């Protein structure tokens with residue numbers, strides 16, 4: 001351990017879904033750097049294994065589990081394997097969603113294909129429900145834990161052409177508040193994090209960079225948001241530093257929306 005490095009997550013095991021790319025990768029690397037054992041769940045098995053190997057090369061413990069989070073049996077099996085390999089599960093970041101790797105069509109609400117509306121709720125909302133169900137017995141067995149569902153600042157802003165994405169992410173807010181009440185007696189905390197528009201693309205073209213630069217003019221903190229801007233909040237919510245916080249929504253967007 002480097003001098004001055006906080007290891008506040010030592011002894012905790014945390015599952016991250018959508019860990020192979022973008023912001024989920026940054027969450028995984030940050031949680032490991034603070035001492036957590038991390039289980040990386042992603043449909044991209046090759047990249048997921050590369051990210052896990054990179055974490056292991058720093059001396060931390062990481063496993064990659066190929067998982068389609070839209071499949072409850074697969075999610076449950078990944079959570080059970082995590083508990084077997086590391087001895088417990090203490091938290092989960094339900095991060096996998098539709099965005100870059102699984103792109104979302106931009107169109108007026110009346111033109112959204114029926115199947116894509118359903119798919120948005122399946123991946124952005126239902127998979128988080130699956131993740132919470134999959135870890136529940138393990139968090140109870142551990143005497144408590146921390147769940148974070150990743151929504152979006154678009155919930156508080158509204159974004160024309162993305163009604164199916166914004167609606168699916170909005171559902172996570174009410175879901176999280178309800179779970180916080182149901183699970184509080186088990187000392188399981190449930191919070192929601194809303195990233196702002198974040199430059200998470202690995203090889204962004206000029207159009208993408210312009211799209212990520214656009215919100216800068218409406219931010220209190222006027223610069224492009226990067227995955228690194230989100231990781232401290234996630235580590236805080238997974239740590240005992242946030243032990244009395246639950247049912248909350250945290251916007252991490254440089255102050256472009258307020259809840």
Ligand SMILES: NC(=O)c1ccc[n+]([C@@H]2O[C@H](COP(=O)([O-])OP(=O)(O)OC[C@H]3O[C@@H](n4cnc5c(N)ncnc54)[C@H](O)[C@@H]3O)[C@@H](O)[C@H]2O)c1
Nearest residue numbers: 018020021022023042043068069097100101152197198200
């Ligand atoms: N980037 C942004 O501007 C932004 C803003 C607000 C919220 N978010 C949310 O943050 C999360 C991460 O965003 P990102 O920009 O890193 O997205 P991304 O598309 O770059 O990464 C998503 C990850 O999820 C994985 N994934 C997709 N479908 C899966 C499935 N069925 N099972 C398992 N894994 C699956 C992908 O392989 C990838 O690793 C998403 O939920 C997104 O909606 C992103």
